[in-house]
Structures are given as C-alpha cells and as structure tokens.
Amino acid sequence: xxxxxxxxALIALAALAAFVVPGVAAAVPGLLAVTGxxxxxxxxxxxxxxxxxxxxxxxxxxxxxxxxxDPLSGAFLLVMALGAPLLLMSGHLARAGRGALLLSYLGCxxxxxxxxxxxxxxxxxxxxxxxxVVSALYAGRPAYRMASFLEVGTLALLLALALMWSRAxxxxxxxxxxxxxxxxxxxxxLVIGFGAKLGVLGLHGWYPDVYASTPGSVxxxxxxxxxxxxxxxxxxxxxxxxxxxxxxxxxLLVLGVLTALWATLYSLVEGDGKQLLAYSTVENGGVxLLVLGxxxxxxxxxxxxxxxxxxxxxxxxxxxxTVSKGxxxxxxxxxxxxxxxxxxxxxxxxxxxxPWTSSAGLLGFLSLAAVPPFSxxxxxxxxxxxxxxxxxxxxxxxxxxxxxxxxxxxxxxxMGLVAxxxxxxxxxxxxxxxxxxxxxxxxxxxxxxxxxxLALLLAGVSVLPFxxxxxxxxxxxxxxxxxxAGRIAPGNLQLNPAxxxxxxxxxxxxxxxxxxxxxxxALATWLAGGRSRRRVxxxxxxSGDAGPGVQYGASAYTNPMRVFFTSFYRPQVEREGNHVRTxxxxxxxxxxxxxxxxxxxxVTGRITRLQAGRVTIYTTYILAVFxxxxxxxxxxx
Numbered sequence: 001x002x003x004x005x006x007x008x009a010l011i012a013l014a015a016l017a018a019f020v021v022p023g024v025a026a027a028v029p030g031l032l033a034v035t036g037x038x039x040x041x042x043x044x045x046x047x048x049x050x051x052x053x054x055x056x057x058x059x060x061x062x063x064x065x066x067x068x069x070d071p072l073s074g075a076f077l078l079v080m081a082l083g084a085p086l087l088l089m090s091g092h093l094a095r096a097g098r099g100a101l102l103l104s105y106l107g108c109x110x111x112x113x114x115x116x117x118x119x120x121x122x123x124x125x126x127x128x129x130x131x132x133v134v135s136a137l138y139a140g141r142p143a144y145r146m147a148s149f150l151e152v153g154t155l156a157l158l159l160a161l162a163l164m165w166s167r168a169x170x171x172x173x174x175x176x177x178x179x180x181x182x183x184x185x186x187x188x189x190l191v192i193g194f195g196a197k198l199g200v201l202g203l204h205g206w207y208p209d210v211y212a213s214t215p216g217s218v219x220x221x222x223x224x225x226x227x228x229x230x231x232x233x234x235x236x237x238x239x240x241x242x243x244x245x246x247x248x249x250x251x252l253l254v255l256g257v258l259t260a261l262w263a264t265l266y267s268l269v270e271g272d273g274k275q276l277l278a279y280s281t282v283e284n285g286g287v288x289l290l291v292l293g294x295x296x297x298x299x300x301x302x303x304x305x306x307x308x309x310x311x312x313x314x315x316x317x318x319x320x321x322t323v324s325k326g327x328x329x330x331x332x333x334x335x336x337x338x339x340x341x342x343x344x345x346x347x348x349x350x351x352x353x354x355p356w357t358s359s360a361g362l363l364g365f366l367s368l369a370a371v372p373p374f375s376x377x378x379x380x381x382x383x384x385x386x387x388x389x390x391x392x393x394x395x396x397x398x399x400x401x402x403x404x405x406x407x408x409x410x411x412x413x414x415m416g417l418v419a420x421x422x423x424x425x426x427x428x429x430x431x432x433x434x435x436x437x438x439x440x441x442x443x444x445x446x447x448x449x450x451x452x453x454l455a456l457l458l459a460g461v462s463v464l465p466f467x468x469x470x471x472x473x474x475x476x477x478x479x480x481x482x483x484x485a486g487r488i489a490p491g492n493l494q495l496n497p498a499x500x501x502x503x504x505x506x507x508x509x510x511x512x513x514x515x516x517x518x519x520x521x522a523l524a525t526w527l528a529g530g531r532s533r534r535r536v537x538x539x540x541x542x543s544g545d546a547g548p549g550v551q552y553g554a555s556a557y558t559n560p561m562r563v564f565f566t567s568f569y570r571p572q573v574e575r576e577g578n579h580v581r582t583x584x585x586x587x588x589x590x591x592x593x594x595x596x597x598x599x600x601x602x603v604t605g606r607i608t609r610l611q612a613g614r615v616t617i618y619t620t621y622i623l624a625v626f627x628x629x630x631x632x633x634x635x636x637x
Contacts, residue, residue, distance in 0.1 A: 001053045001069050004043035004077065004113060010036030011106045018090075018099035026091035026098070027446060033087040033102050040109055041081025047074025048474045054115055068115030068173065071475035075315055076112040076232040078471070080105075082461070083224030083322045085453035086330060088446045089217035092337070097137045101218060104130035108225040112232050117161040117171040120233070125154060127229060128197070131222065139213035145593075146206035153196030153203070157233075160189035164240065176240045183241065187248055190237055191255070197230035198285035201259040205588050208270075211278035212342065216333010217450070219274060223281045223329060224322035231288055231318050235311070238292075239479055242299075249296030250401055252289050257408050260286025264412045267419040268561045269569060269584050271554040273332050273342050276423045277325065280368060283416060284321050287383065288314060290405060294386055297402065301393045304482045306386065309498040311476040312469060312488055313382040319461055319468065320367070320375035327454040328364030331357050334447045335427065338440035344423065344554040349432035353439040358428045360451035363458055365424040369417045373510035375462040378495070380413055381505050385497030415561070422557045430551045463511045466493050 014032035047053075052070035069077075087105060090098045107127030114120035128150045135143035161171075163186050168175040196203045211219045238244070263282035270276040295310030334357045335350060336342045351358040367374035387409065390402035432439075443451075461468060469489040477484045487498050493508045555562075562569055562584070569584040585591070 007040030037084025044077025252293030256289030
C-alpha cells in the first residue's frame with residue numbers, strides 16, 4: 001500500500017506542477033506522472049501476491065472513508081500503469097488541459113483503491129469530470145454530449161450504491177460484499193452507469209465526435225485507463241451481487257453482441273481515422289460485456305472453471321486494449337498534429353516521411369486486427385475458446401445463446417480486420433494524396449519515447465502471456481473461490497482454455513515461428529528465381545505513374561460492405577465538384593438524440609412557463625396542495 005500511495009503522490013505532484021507552476025517545463029509533469037504510474041504498477045504486481053491491505057482516511061458525516069488494495073485492485077493498477085506512457089505526450093497540451101489530464105489519471109488509480117462507496121464515487125467523478133475539462137478545451141460542443149452521458153451514468157451509479165448501502169447498513173465494500181442478495185434493479189443501474197463509459201449501444205453517441213476533436217494521446221487515455229476503470233467498477237460491484245442469476249448473463253451477452261456488431265459496422269465505412277478508432281473502442285466495450293455475460297452464464301450453471309477463464313480473459317482484454325489502442329491513437333494523433341488532417345482519403349505515404357510514427361501505428365493496428373502473434377490474437381482466441389465450450393452447459397437455451405454469440409463474434413472479427421487494416425493502409429501506405437503539400441515532419445522526442453515504451457509493453461503482453469496470465473489468475477481465483485493455477489497458463493509457454501484436453505495455443509511460439517517461416521519463404525523464392533528473375537511493369541495503381549489519385553481510398557476499400565448493408569447504413573451521396581463522397585446516417589446521433597433533445601426542450605419549456613407565472617396562481621397551487629394534504633391526512637388518520 002505504501003508503494004501505491006507513493007505513486008499517487010507523484011501523480012498528484014505532477015498535476016499540481018502543471019496547474020500552479022507556470023515556469024516548469026512542459027515535459028516535467030508528464031515525466032513525473034509516468035514515474036508515478038510505473039510505481040503504482042509495481043505496487044499492483046506486489047498486491048497480486050499479498051493479502052488485502054486497508055487504511056482509513058477520515059470520517060465524513062459518519063462514513064468512514066478508506067483505501068483498500070487487494071489482488072483485484074492490484075491487477076487493474078497494473079493494467080492502468082500500462083497506459084502511463086501516453087502522459088509523456090501531455091506536454092503538447094495547454095497547461096489547464098495538461099493538469100486536468102493528470103488529475104483524470106489520478107482518479108483512475110484512486111478508483112481501484114477505493115474501499116467504500118463514497119470514495120469510489122469521488123474517484124469516479126474526479127476521473128470523469130477532469131476528462132470532460134480536457135475534452136471541453138478541444139472538442140467544444142461534443143464535450144457537452146460527453147458530459148451529459150457520463151453524468152447520467154454517475155446518477156445511475158449513485159442510485160445503485162445507495163440501494164446497496166441501505167441494505168448492507170454500511171458504505172464499506174466489506175459490508176457490501178456480504179450482501180449475497182442479487183437485485184435486478186441494481187444490476188440494471190450498474191450496467192447503465194458503467195456502460196456510459198464503455199460505450200454500450202445507446203450510450204455510445206459521445207465517442208466518435210469527442211475522439212475526433214481531442215489529441216490522440218488524450219483519446220488513448222480514454223480508451224486505456226479510463227475505459228479499464230469502467231470494467232473494474234463493473235466487475236467489483238457485480239461481485240457484490242452474487243450468486244448471479246442466469247438471466248443477467250444472457251442480457252449482458254445480447255447487449256455485448258449488439259454493441260460490438262453495431263460499432264464494427266460503422267467502423268467499416270468510417271473515413272475519419274480517429275472516429276474509426278473510437279468505434280473500435282466501442283466494439284471492444286461490447287466484447288467486454290459479451291465475455292462478462294458468458295462468465296455469468298457459466299457461473300450460473302456451476303461451471304466455475306470456465307467462469308474463471310472468462311474473468312481472466314476480461315482482465316487480459318483490458319491490458320491488451322490499453323496498450324494496443326493507446327499505441328494506435330498516439331500514432332494517429334501524431335499524424336494529425338503533423339499534417340492537420342485526420343480524414344483517411346487526404347493522407348497516405350506517411351511510412352516514408354514519418355517512419356517512427358508509421359511503425360508505431362503498424363504495431364498498434366496489427367494488434368487491434370488480431371494478427372498473430374499480437375495480444376489481439378490472444379484475446380480473440382480466448383473468446384472463441386470460451387464460447388465454443390458451450391457444450392459443458394446443461395441448459396439448452398444458454399447453449400444456443402453462446403453458439404449464436406460465437407457465430408456473430410466470428411463475423412465481427414472478420415469485419416473488424418478489414419476496418420482496421422483499411423485505416424492503416426489508406427493513411428500510412430501508398431502515396432500522399434495531398435498534392436503540393438510539404439512532407440510532414442516526424443513526431444518529437446516525447447512522442448517517439450511514448451511509441452517505444454508502448455511498443456515494448458505491447459511486445460511483453462503479446463509474447464509473454466504465460467507470465468502475465470498467471471498474475472491475472474490470482475485475483476480471479478480469490479474472487480470466485482476457484483483454483484486456476486496451471487489451468488490457463490500451465491508453465492510450458494502454452495495457453496489453455498481451462499481444460500487442456502480441449503485446445504492449446506502459444507503466441508510465444510508463434511512469435512518465433514512466423515518470422516522464421518517468412519524468412520525461409522523469402523529465401524526459397526530467391527533461390528528458386530535465381531538469375532531467371534525479370535522485372536515487369538506493375539499495374540497502374542502500384543506503379544505510381546498515374547499519380548496519387550489512382551489508388552484505393554477508404555470509401556472504395558469497404559464499398560462492397562456498404563452496398564451489402566445499404567438498408568442499415570442509409571447512405572447519402574454528396575457531390576463537391578468532381579468529388580463524390582458517401583455519408584452514412586448514424587441512427588442514434590442523427591435520429592434518436594435530436595428527437596430526445598427536442599422532447600426535453602418541449603418539457604422544460606412548459607416548466608419554464610410555470611416558473612414565470614403570476615403570484616396569485618402560485619398561491620392557488622399552494623392552497624390546493626394544502627387542502628389535498630389535509631384531506632389525505634384525515635382519511636388516513
């Protein structure tokens with residue numbers, strides 16, 4: 001606990017320096033915060049192997065506020081520490097934005113250390129409001145939508161925790177954990193509260209526009225530690241509601257599938273690079289709900305080993321997404337800063353002018369595309385192995401639900417691969433589409449340092465899962481009271497889906513095998529060709545002789561999908577001179593949210609008329625209410 005508090009103190013000092021010390025170098029707060037995040041990450045690893053430790057803070061209106069560090073908190077401290085390198089790029093932000101971003105990261109770490117409901121809500125609001133301040137500096141109006149969704153989520157969490165508090169008689173997590181009484185209303189409120197940050201279907205509307213308007217490093221923090229904080233809260237508070245009803249798992253399964261499928265369909269046709277990555281984050285939020293739903297289904301049918309596998313996959317997903325999405329967004333953010341563009345069809349050819357940025361983006365995008373041996377591949381393999389073991393369930397309906405979820409997940413995996421590869425290939429490869437524009441300059445030292453640190457972390461998460469997964473088994477085993485040691489990571493470089501007889505895989509072996517096979521194939525091709533090789537003209541698009549206009553763009557890349565799903569996308573063709581652009585309607589943003597906003601405006605307008613009425617009418621209202629109250633008291637008494 002002492003080490004974790006030291007990390008928090010360093011981050012708080014960094015935020016204070018960013019806010020109140022005008023003469024400090026812009027890079028210093030970021031360096032301090034990264035150091036604090038690393039210290040907190042080490043504390044998280046140590047907490048995995050230690051019993052829970054708790055310290056009291058102070059009494060507030062009869063509530064004893066406390067911080068607690070147990071294996072589950074330690075696992076998420078480690079996950080959030082993986083996103084700390086993004087803070088190095090905070091030096092490019094305005095001073096207020098830099099300080100608010102560091103405060104938001106501090107709120108993430110406080111969230112996983114909270115030991116009672118009041119401390120949890122305080123950290124949750126600190127994390128969300130500070131992130132809103134950063135967004136408001138850059139995004140403007142979209143930030144207001146973000147704030148409205150997040151505050152709806154906070155209100156739902158407040159109600160859920162109040163209900164749990166009233167039943168437990170105490171705000172401490174120890175008392176809430178002793179409830180053992182599932183409450184469907186609390187479950188729904190928790191899904192709404194945390195779903196607003198995860199971007200579940202219906203609450204995802206703030207994601208694309210906010211991501212498009214904020215710097216890449218800020219969006220990376222939203223997709224990393226803040227996103228992981230929502231997963232932590234959902235796991236932590238749902239653990240207090242056990243035993244989980246089977247219906248909860250099926251509901252989360254359906255909601256997760258719909259959310260992920262919806263986001264994947266929009267990422268396919270998105271032409272804005274940062275909005276594409278925003279939809280990818282929404283998709284991963286849906287996958288997280290899908291995995292959690294499958295976990296609850298297995299737990300409800302007493303398949304505790306597979307329930308444990310589900311939670312381990314969920315934790316590994318959080319680690320993978322924090323590093324991979326952080327790397328992709330940091331890279332694309334550097335592209336936007338250098339070129340002033342984020343629309344894919346206006347970019348291209350960046351691999352030559354920005355080699356550091358392009359290489360970082362390649363690693364991040366390949367991992368998000370689940371290409372072996374990256375961590376995204378490990379996550380997808382685990383999810384498939386979890387869903388494909390539906391035959392171990394006794395209930396036919398639950399088995400059918402997992403089968404359908406597995407089929408839809410396979411479809412999403414294929415479409416997600418196309419969407420992510422489109423984003424990288426159109427923006428970074430080929431030729432520059434901005435004719436006459438100067439070649440963009442490579443990112444500065446802080447961005448390149450961030451790229452290197454995140455790339456090394458991605459390599460560790462991808463190639464060494466047999467080290468990370470046993471760490472994640474410990475908090476899950478303690479939470480579900482099941483022995484997982486050796487069931488998922490048996491210690492022989494392999495990974496097993498809880499049952500070694502079912503399947504096995506090893507990203508470590510793949511990491512060595514794939515380059516060897518590629519090298520041997522290249523050598524065989526060279527030896528077979530020998531001196532008989534000859535060069536022939538390439539096709540027009542590859543030769544570059546016809547100019548940058550003759551190459552695939554983002555719209556052409558996925559046009560078959562747009563045509564196939566025309567009834568869903570409802571495309572609108574916009575012409576600008578000789579250029580034709582296809583725009584798809586966003587069901588929620590373009591249709592549902594404006595209708596809700598108009599309805600609320602009409603209701604509040606009527607309320608305003610009541611407020612602006614005459615005093616005599618108000619007196620009549622008061623008299624009528626008084627008379628009705630007297631009559632009710634008379635009848636009841």
